[in-house]
Amino acid sequence: MHAVVKLEDFRKTYYAGEVEVPAVRGVSLEIRQGEFVAIMGASGSGKSTMMNTIGCLDRPTHGRYFLDGVDVGELERDELADLRNEKIGFVFQGFNLLSRTSALENVELPMLYARRGVRGREQLERAMQALDLVGLSDRADHHPNQLSGGQQQRVAIARALVNQPKLLLADEPTGNLDSRTSIEIMGVFQNLNDQAMTIVMVTHELDIARYAKRNVIMRDGRIVNDLPVTERLAAGHELQRLEREQKDVQLVS
Amino acid sequence: MIILATFKIALRALRRNTLRTLLTMLGIIIGVGAVIAVVSIGSGAKAQVEAQIASMGQNVIMILSGNVSRGGFRMGFGTAGTLTREDFEAIRKELPDISGISPEVWASAQIAVGNQNTSTSVRGVGVDYLDIRSWRLTSGANFTEADVRNGSKVALIGKTTADLLFGDEDPVGKIIRIKNAPFTIVGLLAAKGMSGPGYDQDDIIFVPYTSAMTRLVGPGQTTFRSLTAQAATAKLVPTVQNEITNLLRQRHRIGPEREDDFLVRTQQEISEMATATSKIMTWLLGSVAAVSLLVGGIGIMNIMLVSVTERTREIGIRMAVGARGRDILLQFLTEAVVLSVLGGCLGIFIGVLSSRVLPRVLSSLGVVTLVSPTSIVVAFLFSAVIGIFFGFYPARKASQLDPIESLRYE
Ligand SMILES: Nc1ncnc2c1ncn2[C@@H]1O[C@H](COP(=O)(O)OP(=O)(O)O)[C@@H](O)[C@H]1O
Ligand SMILES: [Mg+2]
Secondary structure (H helix, E strand, O other), X not given: OOEEEEEEEEEEEEEEOOEEEEEEEEEEEEEEOOOEEEEEEOOOOOHHHHHHHHOOOOOOOEEEEEEOOEEHXXXXXXXXXXXXXXXEEEEOOOOOOXXXXXXXXXXXXHHHOOOOOOOHHHHHHHHXXXXXXXXXXXXXXXXXXXXXXXXXXXXXHHHHHXXXXXXXXXXXXXXXXXXXXXXXXHHHXXXXXXXXXXXXXXXXXXXXXXXXXXXXXXXXXEEEEEEEOXXXXXXXXXXXXXXXXXXXXXXXX | OOHHHHHHHHHHHHHOOHHHHHHHHHHHHHHHHHHHHHHHHHHHHHHHHHHHHHOOOOOEEEEEEOOEEOOEEOXXXXXXXXXXXXXHHHHHHHOOOEEEEEXXXXXXXXXXXXXXXXXXXXXXXXXOHHHHOOOOEEXXXXXXXHHHHHOOOEEEEOHHHHHHHHOOOOOOOOEEEEOOEEEEEEEEXXXXXEOOOOOEOOOEEEEEHHHHHHHHOOOOOOEEOEEEEEEOOHHHHHHHHHHHHHHHHHHOOOOOOOOOOEEEEEHHHHHHHHHHHHHHHHHHHHHHHHHHHHHHHHHHHHHHHHHHHHXXXXXXXXXXXXXXXXXXXXXXXXXXXXXXXXXXXXXHHHHHHHHHHHHHHOHHHOOOOOOOHHHHHHHHHHHHHHHHHHHHHHHHHHHOOOHHHHHHOO
């Protein structure tokens, strides 16, 4: 299997005025088709910077990045936009849905910018399919402010999936969610991963990282550890356990 | 990105803040409305003047008496007339290219029939006058050369005046008193209608110019202020103009270096002079209105800049899911153009509406308006251009935003 993501001595330096801020200082990383990677590390260790580059929102200042075999460092702004549209699905900590716009229209958004246009009928079908996949087809016409945090994040995941990307990226997707909803979102990710979707997720919560298959740990802009998850958690199982515990608590009280 | 979707997004964005949208459009609405209204007044005035000049007849040449001043001619009918009866006779006899010529002696007089009283304009003219001005008679006949020679007290009466004084009765043969002198009506003029609001051409009485000069205008006036001549054909108009000029210069003994003490103007020239002022006024007021359009455009730019800042996050989201710079540019440009074109359409509506209402409101000023389709098309295109011009900078700014920073924008 060939690498979906391949970083070779990737560095990113920000310039805050005269001061150089090295956010990532030399990372080499390969992520293959079907992997589910959790990137962990303290705040400021360069996780988001790396994700933004993997997501083609930014280019490396040094080193090379191949996405699905394409050298991203060589590309123009517009070509990056096309890559984001075709190959990448983004999920953010703060959901980043368009407000006062229905869930359905939010999910349709990436198709508006598809290079080969998507017809209205197909657009609707695909958006509904994506919403169905995250279990929200009955909320299609709800606006973000009428949805819970978990539901909003599901809409965001549906949006990320609607153009059938190669890679699903999530920067702290559970950062704004309670623990139960977080597990539900991990359930969605695990399902997708079971269907061969490659997922890269940033988290600083240890137990969330255990839903992934591989953990990459960063410190000060470098990878300090990269290991497979040994005792992997299954979201379905964890949810059942949580329910049992809640019942017990109710029985006791 | 599909154009239709872009329009939908733009309309939704504008609907989201209806009051702001309306206030932003106000500049364009007022600007376009004012341009259309002003131009309609100008066109109306022009059309009115042209109608009046057309009613002068065909191939008409006006000869006006004048007195030389440093700046050239004082337009209008000068105080000291320089055109004598002999001048008139000479032109009439010596220039074969003229099909007719007549003096015009203007007076306003009190008319009485029995105990009926009215005031109307009385014009002293020659026998050729009816032909030159294309007047027809419905009853009776024109007065004769002999009537003119003898200064007979005969008159031709306009339809409006006749209706007022005699009702349905045929006025021919009846006696009317003009400034207390009894005149016999010999002909009833066919109606010509209005040649502009408030100016009824049929409220008129024609008498031989000889009678007018002796009885109606002040005694001792022996010169004419104006003569109306008609060239035999349209082609002959310039020739006749030259011939009259040469003849009068010769008769008035004007040396080669000295200026004419009269003015010979073709219908064309009169029409040009009359419309020149209204043209200048239209341009002047039009540019004031255009400035308000410009201000409207700046208002749009201002609001679009605010909008881009407010929606930085939205722009970031769109870019993250694959919008190119061009898509964002198009989105905001469309919004600006929709804003300005919508304002333009409302402005056109208001402009057309006020061009309907203005003549009624300003009826005392005799304002006439004429909305030309060109002004509507131009106003529409202009508002679209303003949207593109003033929307471009904010839209470009939006399209060049950095996706990561935009996503982080609070
Ligand atoms: N746009 C930027 N300009 C300057 N410094 C930045 C910028 N973005 C991130 N940094 C710096 O780069 C480092 C890594 O940031 P980031 O990748 O966001 O870390 P993490 O996501 O792991 O918390 C931090 O020190 C941060 O302050
Ligand atoms: Mg981060």
